[in-house]
Amino acid sequence: MDESPQSFDRVLSSMCTPPHPVAREAAERFLATNPGDPASFPSVARLEERAVDTLGEVAGLDDPAGYVASGGTEANLQAVRIAREHGRNDANVVIPESAHFSFRKAADLLGVELRVAPTDADGRANLDAVAELVDADTAGVVAVAGTTEYGRVDPVPALADLAADAGALLHVDAAWGGFELPFTDHAWNFADAAVDTMTVDPHKLGRAAIPAGGLLAREESLLESLTVDTPYLESRTQVTLPGTRSGAGVASAAAVLDELWPDGYRDQRRRIRDTAGWLADELDRRGYDVVDPELSIVAFDVDTRVFEALRDEGWRVARTGDGELRIVCGPHVTRDVLGEFLDDLDRRAADVGTGHRANPGAGSR
Amino acid sequence: MDESPQSFDRVLSSMCTPPHPVAREAAERFLATNPGDPASFPSVARLEERAVDTLGEVAGLDDPAGYVASGGTEANLQAVRIAREHGRNDANVVIPESAHFSFRKAADLLGVELRVAPTDADGRANLDAVAELVDADTAGVVAVAGTTEYGRVDPVPALADLAADAGALLHVDAAWGGFELPFTDHAWNFADAAVDTMTVDPHKLGRAAIPAGGLLAREESLLESLTVDTPYLESRTQVTLPGTRSGAGVASAAAVLDELWPDGYRDQRRRIRDTAGWLADELDRRGYDVVDPELSIVAFDVDTRVFEALRDEGWRVARTGDGELRIVCGPHVTRDVLGEFLDDLDRRAADVGTGHRANPGAGSR
Numbered sequence: 001m002d003e004s005p006q007s008f009d010r011v012l013s014s015m016c017t018p019p020h021p022v023a024r025e026a027a028e029r030f031l032a033t034n035p036g037d038p039a040s041f042p043s044v045a046r047l048e049e050r051a052v053d054t055l056g057e058v059a060g061l062d063d064p065a066g067y068v069a070s071g072g073t074e075a076n077l078q079a080v081r082i083a084r085e086h087g088r089n090d091a092n093v094v095i096p097e098s099a100h101f102s103f104r105k106a107a108d109l110l111g112v113e114l115r116v117a118p119t120d121a122d123g124r125a126n127l128d129a130v131a132e133l134v135d136a137d138t139a140g141v142v143a144v145a146g147t148t149e150y151g152r153v154d155p156v157p158a159l160a161d162l163a164a165d166a167g168a169l170l171h172v173d174a175a176w177g178g179f180e181l182p183f184t185d186h187a188w189n190f191a192d193a194a195v196d197t198m199t200v201d202p203h204k205l206g207r208a209a210i211p212a213g214g215l216l217a218r219e220e221s222l223l224e225s226l227t228v229d230t231p232y233l234e235s236r237t238q239v240t241l242p243g244t245r246s247g248a249g250v251a252s253a254a255a256v257l258d259e260l261w262p263d264g265y266r267d268q269r270r271r272i273r274d275t276a277g278w279l280a281d282e283l284d285r286r287g288y289d290v291v292d293p294e295l296s297i298v299a300f301d302v303d304t305r306v307f308e309a310l311r312d313e314g315w316r317v318a319r320t321g322d323g324e325l326r327i328v329c330g331p332h333v334t335r336d337v338l339g340e341f342l343d344d345l346d347r348r349a350a351d352v353g354t355g356h357r358a359n360p361g362a363g364s365r
Numbered sequence: 366m367d368e369s370p371q372s373f374d375r376v377l378s379s380m381c382t383p384p385h386p387v388a389r390e391a392a393e394r395f396l397a398t399n400p401g402d403p404a405s406f407p408s409v410a411r412l413e414e415r416a417v418d419t420l421g422e423v424a425g426l427d428d429p430a431g432y433v434a435s436g437g438t439e440a441n442l443q444a445v446r447i448a449r450e451h452g453r454n455d456a457n458v459v460i461p462e463s464a465h466f467s468f469r470k471a472a473d474l475l476g477v478e479l480r481v482a483p484t485d486a487d488g489r490a491n492l493d494a495v496a497e498l499v500d501a502d503t504a505g506v507v508a509v510a511g512t513t514e515y516g517r518v519d520p521v522p523a524l525a526d527l528a529a530d531a532g533a534l535l536h537v538d539a540a541w542g543g544f545e546l547p548f549t550d551h552a553w554n555f556a557d558a559a560v561d562t563m564t565v566d567p568h569k570l571g572r573a574a575i576p577a578g579g580l581l582a583r584e585e586s587l588l589e590s591l592t593v594d595t596p597y598l599e600s601r602t603q604v605t606l607p608g609t610r611s612g613a614g615v616a617s618a619a620a621v622l623d624e625l626w627p628d629g630y631r632d633q634r635r636r637i638r639d640t641a642g643w644l645a646d647e648l649d650r651r652g653y654d655v656v657d658p659e660l661s662i663v664a665f666d667v668d669t670r671v672f673e674a675l676r677d678e679g680w681r682v683a684r685t686g687d688g689e690l691r692i693v694c695g696p697h698v699t700r701d702v703l704g705e706f707l708d709d710l711d712r713r714a715a716d717v718g719t720g721h722r723a724n725p726g727a728g729s730r
Contacts, residue, residue: 001620003408005395005612011405013599016609018397028393030370031574031613032383040376040681043368070435070576073608081474102608105593109446109606111476148597203609209396211435211576211611228470231686232513234378234676241474243438243467244381244568246576246611247370248396255366311599316405321596 006316008332012341013318015148015176017330019252020207026248026255027209033247035068039234044247047254051202054257055214058182058265059174059198060191065220067240068202068250069213072175073102074241075199078215078226079171080106080140082197085225086169087139094133095142096125096154100173103142112139123147123291125154131162138168145188146177149320151295153177153186160193169196169222175213179205180295182262183269190218197222202253205268207260207331212249268331272296276329279338285360286346291324299324309348315341371681373697377706378683380513380541382695384617385572391613391620392574398612400433404599409612412619416567419622420579423547423630424539424563425556430585432605433567433615434578437540438467439606440564443580443591444536445471445505447562450590451534452504459498460507461490461519465538468507477504488512488656490519496527503533510553511542514685516660518542518551525558534561534587540578544570545660547627548634555583562587567618570633572625572696577614633696637661641694644703650725651711656689664689674713680706 008018019027030044038045048068056064069075080103084091092113095103099116107114115138117129125143134141141163143154156172163170174181174188178200181188189195198216202208217223226239260268276296283290283300291299302325310317310325320326327333327341346358373383384392395409403410413433421429434440445468449456457478460468464481472479480503482494490508499506506528508519521537528535539546539553543565546553554560563581567573582588591604625633641661648655648665656664667690675682675690685691692698692706711723 001391001412001616001623003412003616003619005398005616006406006408008397013597014399014402014405016397016399024396026366027396027613031389031392032373032381033370034379034381034575037379039683040379041371043371047366047368070607071609073606077606100608101593101595105606108593109474210399210609210613211607213609228466228473230466232378232683232691234683241438241442241470241606242435242576243465244436244575244578246614248392248575248613249611251366251368251370254368258366318404318597318599326597 009337010314011316012327012333013316014330015204015328016210017207017332019209020256020259022259023208023252023256027252030247030251034244035247035250036240036243036245037233041247044250048250051250051254051257054261055200055216058178058261059200059216060189061216061218064216065223066214066216068253069215069240070211070242071203071213072100072199072201073105075213075215076100076102076173077106077109078241079197079199080112081110082222082225083140083169083171084110084112088137090137091139092137093140093142094130094138096130096144098123098147098149098152099142099144100148123150123152125159127155127158127162130159134162134166134168138166140169140171143170143172145172145174145181146295148176149326150291150299151177151293151297153188153294156188156195157193160195164194170194171196172198175199175201176204177295179265180269183266202257203249205330206253207256208253209248211246212253272329272331275333275335278335279327279329282342287356296329297326298329299326303352303354305352306345306348306354310344313344315344374702375679376681377692377698378681379695380569380693381575382572382697384574385621385624387624388573388617388621392617395612395616399609400612400615401603401605401608401610402598406612409615413615416615416619416622419626420565420581423543423626424565424581425554426581426583429581430588431579431581433618434580434605435576435607436568436578437465437564437566438470440578440580441465441467441538442471442474443606444562444564445477446475447587447590448505448534448536449475449477453502455502456504457502458505458507459495459503461495461509463488463512463514463517464507464509465513488515488517490524492520492523492527495524499527499531499533503531505534505536507536507538510537510539510546511660513541514691515656515664516542516658516662518553518659521553521560522558525560529559535559536561537563540564540566541569542660544630545634548631567622568614570695571618572621573618574613576611577618637694637696640698640700640703643700644692644694647707652721661694662691663694664691668717668719670717671710671713671719675709678709680709
């Protein structure tokens with residue numbers, strides 16, 4: 001083939017990161033297996049059970065129900081589907097406007113009314129705004145633990161109380177934040193609040209190979225509404241959205257969770273937190289408006305011409321809905337990489353004449 | 366890890382097969398890429414375009430629209446979704462009872478009424494039965510080109526005419542059959558009939574790595590109803606069900622389609638056809654009731670005790686809804702493997718005393 005894979009060196013906007021070496025090794029070994037057919041591929045099915053058990057530990061849940069999904073979109077969609085079946089006809093689901101676009105996809109697919117609550121100025125769900133949208137037809141409320149754009153953590157316990165009062169389920173989307181939050185003071189998981197379902201993706205900060213999302217549920221019975229009969233397989237039912245599934249994703253998740261939970265992820269959290277803090281300081285000293293990084297995403301205002309020039313130079317960067325340049329400090333985004341990025345940013349800002357200071361902290365990396 | 370991947374040696378019931386060496390090589394190279402974010406991972410996005418173009422050649426369609434899906438379930442679900450948007454409220458979709466269970470999953474998710482038409486005695490869609498279920502609210506009709514249980518091919522042109530007369534879309538599920546049918550006399554594809562959408566999976570007989578399903582559409586406009594905005598990615602919209610997607614699946618599909626289309630797949634068709642015919646003859650000579658293999662699936666009556674004994678010996682076999690043992694003669698299912706299987710079958714049948722002849726054609730392999 002004449003194409004080469006994009007190197008992750010200059011990918012600063014991805015919620016994913018290169019798989020950990022043990023994840024890659026397991027993915028390659030289990031490439032030709034299908035956990036969607038557990039009677040034919042029993043060993044990878046056992047690895048999936050193990051991965052779900054460890055995900056339960058990550059998320060504060062003994063004896064978790066769930067499975068390794070194709071990604072966060074599938075997990076969020078299945079959670080909305082569980083809520084729909086839990087509710088009445090004409091069910092609605094209330095999300096903060098910071099929720100991932102997969103909820104719009106899910107609502108469109110499932111025919112569920114989506115009610116979108118404005119967030120606070122800092123990007124967290126506003127409790128009053130959510131409460132105002134909840135009514136007798138509300139089947140589910142969504143809290144985000146690590147928003148895609150700014151890494152914000154919603155007030156999960158208060159949202160869970162609000163959902164419980166309405167007889168609705170609470171879903172937490174911790175697709176990206178779930179491997180950083182266990183090492184913070186945030187209240188976000190099954191042990192902290194009356195959470196019913198959660199998305200937490202091994203293939204993001206968990207460092208598994210794509211595709212390895214995670215759907216967790218407090219009770220096995222919550223998965224019942226997802227069940228379909230599987231007439232030609234020796235296993236008799238299936239709860240996943242895809243039929244055939246990636247053994248590479250499942251095995252890599254099991255392997256890396258074994259390897260890194262909890263100490264390896266704790267070290268990773270410390271490293272990426274330090275990097276994000278350092279980057280925010282560097283940008284601040286240059287005079288950029290920086291959105292305070294709660295988790296390891298840094299967003300800052302950028303001139304469109306500078307942004308385009310950086311993309312032309314090969315930097316894989318993206319913007320928030322409000323136009324800030326957004327850097328996800330995954331494990332592959334080191335200070336060395338960011339130092340090169342800052343040099344290019346300084347040069348392009350000077351070319352355009354944005355008035356930002358260039359390299360005020362030279363030598364500080 | 367203490368688990369080993371299931372070897373494919375004894376897997377006789379899977380629609381999948383080990384990836385071709387060029388598919389494996391490409392999957393490993395592109396493991397850490399995400400075609401769901403084409404602005405950050407442009408090379409794998411180009412490979413996806415190439416794969417879709419070649420899938421169009423496989424399916425008789427110039428300038429195809431579509432994408433590499435997580436598998437046949439996603440592709441079938443998206444086709445039902447396209448039909449739903451094409452129709453009115455209260456849309457129904459008519460399927461033959463031989464259709465894959467993913468259509469039940471799709472209908473449940475999408476809130477679409479599924480009408481199931483009985484098949485002929487030979488397992489093909491019955492035109493009269495389908496016509497009886499089609500009405501003014503029918504938004505889609507499904508034809509199967511290679512059924513999961515018996516490898517049967519529905520009368521696609523007649524079903525397409527029927528759908529067109531009703532103002533409905535025609536979807537062909539060739540998830541498994543699509544890489545065998547181009548080398549047969551069947552009328553099944555976009556060139557043969559007024560087909561609107563099709564499922565054809567590289568990760569089955571196409572020999573790509575999981576996950577690599579295929580959704581094709583005659584016109585780009587058919588995909589419009591799948592579109593969601595993607596606020597934080599530099600690409601602006603997305604039609605796929607998952608967000609993050611497997612670069613391994615996409616790159617492996619592109620690589621193996623380059624390598625095998627058309628001559629390699631023609632040779633493969635000849636080999637698996639010969640094997641299926643040989644197996645059917647061997648079983649017939651032993652006195653089993655064998656369902657005539659139209660494509661390369663062989664099903665035959667089996668005593669439950671024999672079936673269980675074979676599974677206990679490690680054979681990964683499965684049964685149809687009617688209880689026949691079903692062998693999918695994928696490229697990894699060689700005469701040597703089947704010879705060992707027949708020896709075990711003969712021994713177990715003798716143990717149980719089913720009265721079948723053992724090894725009547727010894728030496729004929």
